[in-house]
Amino acid sequence: MGCSIHRQPFLFMVGDNIYMCVRILLTAVSVLAMFCLKGQNFDGYVNLGNQYSAALTALSGSNGSQYDSDANVWTLNPALLTTKQNPTWNFNSFFHPGEISEFSIGYSRALDSVWPIAFNLQRTSFGTSSRYDAEGQYMGEFSAADHRISAATSRQLSDKIYIGLLMNYTWRRIDIYHSHVFMLGIGGQYLINDYNSIGLTIHQLGLESKPYISQNNATTIDLSLYGSRKLQYLPLQVFLKLQKLNQWNQLDYSNPFVENTIEFTDQEEKIDSRMTAFVKEFFAHVVIGGEFAFGRNDNIYLRFSYDHLRNKQLGIDNIRSLEGISLGFGLQLKKIKFDYAWEKIYFNAAAHQISIQFSPFSNNNQTSAVLPKGF
Numbered sequence: 305m306g307c308s309i310h311r312q313p314f315l316f317m318v319g320d321n322i323y324m325c326v327r328i329l330l331t332a333v334s335v336l337a338m339f340c341l342k343g344q345n346f347d348g349y350v351n352l353g354n355q356y357s358a359a360l361t362a363l364s365g366s367n368g369s370q371y372d373s374d375a376n377v378w379t380l381n382p383a384l385l386t387t388k389q390n391p392t393w394n395f396n397s398f399f400h401p402g403e404i405s406e407f408s409i410g411y412s413r414a415l416d417s418v419w420p421i422a423f424n425l426q427r428t429s430f431g432t433s434s435r436y437d438a439e440g441q442y443m444g445e446f447s448a449a450d451h452r453i454s455a456a457t458s459r460q461l462s463d464k465i466y467i468g469l470l471m472n473y474t475w476r477r478i479d480i481y482h483s484h485v486f487m488l489g490i491g492g493q494y495l496i497n498d499y500n501s502i503g504l505t506i507h508q509l510g511l512e513s514k515p516y517i518s519q520n521n522a523t524t525i526d527l528s529l530y531g532s533r534k535l536q537y538l539p540l541q542v543f544l545k546l547q548k549l550n551q552w553n554q555l556d557y558s559n560p561f562v563e564n565t566i567e568f569t570d571q572e573e574k575i576d577s578r579m580t581a582f583v584k585e586f587f588a589h590v591v592i593g594g595e596f597a598f599g600r601n602d603n604i605y606l607r608f609s610y611d612h613l614r615n616k617q618l619g620i621d622n623i624r625s626l627e628g629i630s631l632g633f634g635l636q637l638k639k640i641k642f643d644y645a646w647e648k649i650y651f652n653a654a655a656h657q658i659s660i661q662f663s664p665f666s667n668n669n670q671t672s673a674v675l676p677k678g679f
Contacts, residue, residue: 356380356408356424356454357396358643358659362632364609366543366593368530369493369503373605373636374643375412375661378422381491381503381530382456382468385422387414390663394424401653403431410454424454435479446479458491466493472510484514487523503530525550539598545591547613555588555613587612605634607645618650625651632657639663 357376360367367374368381375392378385391413398406406429412422430448437443451474458468470489476482487510493503508523515521527550532543548555576584593609608631615628625648632645641661648654 358645358657361645361657362607363593364591364611366545366591369501370532378456381505382470383466383491383493385420385458387420393662396659398657400655422456426452448478451475464495481516483516499534541595543593546589603636607632
């Protein structure tokens with residue numbers, strides 16, 4: 305009788321967690337199915353594909369399964385927002401080629417031992433462009449910009465399972481035209497052990513609440529799977545991302561060097577074999593990254609990554625180039641962390657990002673605790 309009394313609270317706790325997990329899963333599936341039925345692509349200016357911090361940019365967003373010293377990682381996978389981190393301020397500045405620039409400020413903290421929260425404000429300026437009338441007469445200039453507000457929270461379901469919810473509201477402006485977009489992101493993390501973990505995210509669940517002109521457009525949903533692994537004999541953590549899995553055999557990009565070419569021969573277009581087509585499709589979804597950690601407390605970081613889809617989208621056929629490659633480094637100095645990222649955009653252009661992370665109330669640098677190397 306005594307044994308059953310002691311077990312009852314534990315059984316109720318497990319049952320509540322399972323019930324909550326099932327409800328969240330069913331809700332996510334329902335929302336996903338509803339927006340997939342829209343079948344329309346998102347138009348206008350969208351996010352440029354970069355991340356909210358230099359550390360995420362240097363890793364090309366491949367580290368969506370493991371929390372590290374970067375407090376901005378929740379923007380990639382909200383399940384990585386943890387109650388163990390200290391209250392942290394983040395300042396990020398991204399410099400694209402031309403007049404395009406971005407700036408964001410974020411804050412994250414734990415309200416209690418259960419609920420962490422995070423916020424981020426971002427502004428993207430696309431510079432100015434010339435305005436002409438129907439007859440080609442110059443009529444001055446106009447500007448375009450995006451403003452985004454992001455918020456997230458997470459919940460621990462068990463010792464190894466975490467879930468998170470991300471909300472984005474974007475106000476887009478092109479000259480006198482405006483558009484408002486609301487999007488949701490759902491994330492999960494499963495800790496296999498202290499050295500290996502996997503993550504899953506569903507991003508861009510949303511719709512324009514106010515279009516530029518008349519037609520509302522659904523956003524393009526992104527289903528991604530992540531994995532991370534610490535090596536045994538090297539101070540290296542390897543990341544793998546399988547992006548846009550819901551667009552298998554649907555990824556496409558415009559190649560101006562092919563579409564504008566006129567063929568004067570009767571040669572038939574070469575068709576890839578099934579194996580070749582599968583390999584090309586698979587690598588289009590693959591992003592790999594790595595982070596070396598040096599120093600007495602692993603406070604110096606070197607990062608690298610490669611996105612094959614970005615290489616195909618931005619590169620030039622038959623020319624070896626560095627498009628899709630990102631590099632960066634980081635330095636932790638007590639309560640301040642500095643990160644830098646370099647990203648190849650085109651054969652003669654690159655983007656740069658700088659991030660500063662400040663934890664004024666940290667104690668003994670809790671956000672960058674070092675784990676022993678695993679395998």
